Amino acid sequence: MATYDDRTALLVVDVQNDFADPRGSLYVDGGEEIVPTVNAEVEKAAASGALVVYTQDWHPEHTPHFQRDGGIWPVHCVEDTQGAEFHPNLLVADHEIVRKGHDGRDGYSGFSVRDPLSGERGDTVLHEMLSAAGVERLVICGLATDYCVVETVLDARMLGYPVEVITDAVRAVDLQPGDGAAALTRMRDAGAELV
Numbered sequence: 001m002a003t004y005d006d007r008t009a010l011l012v013v014d015v016q017n018d019f020a021d022p023r024g025s026l027y028v029d030g031g032e033e034i035v036p037t038v039n040a041e042v043e044k045a046a047a048s049g050a051l052v053v054y055t056q057d058w059h060p061e062h063t064p065h066f067q068r069d070g071g072i073w074p075v076h077c078v079e080d081t082q083g084a085e086f087h088p089n090l091l092v093a094d095h096e097i098v099r100k101g102h103d104g105r106d107g108y109s110g111f112s113v114r115d116p117l118s119g120e121r122g123d124t125v126l127h128e129m130l131s132a133a134g135v136e137r138l139v140i141c142g143l144a145t146d147y148c149v150v151e152t153v154l155d156a157r158m159l160g161y162p163v164e165v166i167t168d169a170v171r172a173v174d175l176q177p178g179d180g181a182a183a184l185t186r187m188r189d190a191g192a193e194l195v
Contacts, residue, residue, distance in 0.1 A: 002041060002139045002164050002195055004048035009135040011110060011126075011156075012038055012054045013142025013149050015090050018076040018083035019057075020143060025083055026076040028144045030171045032087065037169040038141055039091045046095075051133050053126065054092060055110040055148070058084060058099035064116040065106050071116060077101070098126045109151035111159065127159055137162045140192075141169035150183040153192050163192040 004010065015038060018024035020031035045052050057077035065071045077084040079102060086092050100107030106114045110126045130138075138161045140153055149170050156163050165187055172180025188194055 002166055004045045004050035004139065006049040007134060007136040009051040009053055009130055009138050010041055010045040011138055011140045011152060012042065012052065013110060013140065013152055014055055014057050015087050015142050016057060016077055016083070017085050017087060020087040025074050028171045028173055031143050034141065034169045034171055035087055035089045037166070041139065041141060041166060041169060042091045051135055052095040053129065054086065054095060054097045056084065056097055056099045057107055058102040060102065060104055063104040065101065096129060098124055098129070100124055108148050109155045111152060111155035139164045139166065141166040143171055145170040145172035146179040146183040147173060150186055153187045154190050157190040157192060164195050165192050167194050
């Protein structure tokens with residue numbers, strides 16, 4: 001069970017309609033099932049004085065990230081659309097939000113973005129935000145295990161954060177069977193604790 005204090009942040013990764021709603025354009029099987037567990041963690045974290053941060057895919061209408069523009073994914077989480085909104089049952093309130101992919105770059109990790117053409121990496125505001133708040137430790141949940149969650153966890157470990165991943169509050173795309181399980185192994189091998 002994850003624990004929280006004022007030096008901990010809960011990162012809720014991409015619990016958005018296009019991923020967490022069965023009608024979403026890139027629905028993650030069972031994505032909506034994690035919402036009650038995520039909400040319980042949000043309440044626990046907030047009550048303990050922990051920072052709660054949500055990441056949000058926030059793509060332009062055209063980006064090399066999308067199949068129609070040369071990428072691998074169907075159009076999803078286009079800024080200011082219903083698909084990009086957080087799942088309606090997700091507790092969000094006044095917590096921090098980090099949007100990623102808004103400039104056409106791939107936004108898998110909450111910490112970094114990558115130009116899909118050149119491969120050049122850049123930082124989001126997340127690490128700076130956590131440092132300014134004195135955060136020393138992270139608890140991570142959300143969608144999807146084998147893409148945005150694993151990339152966020154690996155970046156967090158590279159930055160030196162101790163990380164706990166709430167396995168009941170993640171779900172995988174499993175583009176290839178076993179991708180989700182492999183992602184959990186990668187997180188564990190990087191030093192994250194699976195709880």
